[in-house]
Every structure is written in structure tokens, then in C-alpha cells.
Amino acid sequence: MNHFPPADDPTPAPCPSDTDCGTAVRQLWDYLDGTLDTERMAVIQAHIKACPQCFPHADFARAFLVAVQQVRAQATSEPSSGVRQKVLAALKAEGYDGR
């Protein structure tokens, strides 16, 4: 999930249509998650590249998703001290005799 399309052109041209902006905003997360079909991906990408309103918001959304991934990566891979022992003790009271 979260296959970020490239930011591409940093100097977008004026937006062609407000309605297109609404559509782009509604489909932005699908676009950034890579869950749209190929045709819609191309439409939203073209809009974001061309729209001075949507371009920075897409950049912010990309940065947001990268940061979410960082939060996920920073999460500890070990349980907190005590919780494993607590779980094992409770399990052993019910007949579990593993480690």
C-alpha cells in the first residue's frame, strides 16, 4: 500500500476547472495508495501536475503518508517489558506449558 507516484513538475500551470479539483481531492488518497485503475491514475496525476491548488496538497499528502510509514517503522518490534510474562503466566494457568 502507499505506492507514491513521483512529485514530478514543481511549477504547475493554472487549474483548468474547480470541478476537477473536487474530483482530484476526493480521489487523492486512492491515487496515492495506488488503488485507482490505470485510467483514473493518469487523470488524477495529470490534474495534480497541472493544478496550482492541488499540487501542494498532493505534496503534503505524500509527506503525510511517508511520515505514517515512519511511525509504523519506528514502532517497537518487541512487546513492552512485562506483558509477555503476564500473558504467559495467564496461559500457564490454563494449561499452556510453552515458553
Add this chain to the structure above:
Amino acid sequence: MTDHEARRDAFETEALRWLPDVERFALSLTREQSAADDLVQETYLRAWRHWETFRTGSEARAWLFTIARNVWHRSGARNARLVAVDDEVLQSLVDEDYPISASADESAALAQMDLAPAIAAAIHELPEPFREVVALVDLQDIPYAQAAAILGVPIGTVRSRLFRARRMLQQALLVYAHDAGLVPSTTETA
């Protein structure tokens, strides 16, 4: 190997390996370490008691998350803390339009910042129906369909809650950045 030994070994291999993930999910639900520890313990007790109902070969992590959520949703601790969000209010939150309240300059500034610490704090403050979707999809990398099964809602609900939650988190980041003087104060935040 006896049946008991086989059961024990399978439980250790398939269920206990997910203890860190279950703990993180429990913490995202309870938002308090001792309550999370209790929830993890109860989750594993129930998993052990009902291990025969787990389909070997399927992913035990999703099964454990489902148990944890069910336990939490039935617990007195959860009900004592919950700020009621009835279905109608929740739906209106989900359906609400998504105005972009950050200016282009603000969005550009935010895109350059280290947002991870502020996001972790903002997730903690999300209303529960949104927090649990973010916890599963964004923090545990659970696919939409599996998250829908864990939460007992249609996949479209997972999608709409997730998208709304991300907008809420972005909004919280904007407020955080303004409060910290990290972005230009050219517009009012919503």
C-alpha cells in the same frame, strides 16, 4: 508428539509471534498501557481456549486483532471512557466534505517537515472508529478487505473512515504546525 504438544507448538508459532503487533493494536484501542496489557492478556487467553476454531494456514494476526477488538468493545473499561459516537454522528463525520483548509504555502511547508512525532500524537486523539481503522491499515499495514473483516464493516466503510481519518490527521498537523510557528500564518486554520 502428543495432541497437547502439537497444540502448544502451533499456538507458540502462529499466535505468540504476533504479541508485539497485538500489543500495539491494543494500545491504539485503549490508549493506556496497563489497559492494553490487560487486553493483550485476555486476547491470548481466549485465543488459547478457542485455538481449535482458528483455521491453520490463515493469518493468526487478523484473528487475534478481531478477538482483541471484540473484547475491548465489550469491556467495561472501554465503555467507561468512550465518548459516545452514535451511528448518525459517525456517518455525518464520514460524509462531511473534505475542504482543503491548508493554503498552498502551508502545504508546501508541511511537506518539508518531520511529521512523524506529531502524527503519532494526533492518531492517539482520533475518535475510536477512525483510530482503529488507522491502527489497522496505516500502522499495521492490514489490507482494506482484512480490516473490514476485523471491524465487521463493509470495505467501503473502511475506505471512507480511513480517508476521513487521514484528513483529520492532516488538519491536526496543520494546527500543530501553526501552534509551533512552523508554517507561515497567512490563513486561519479551520
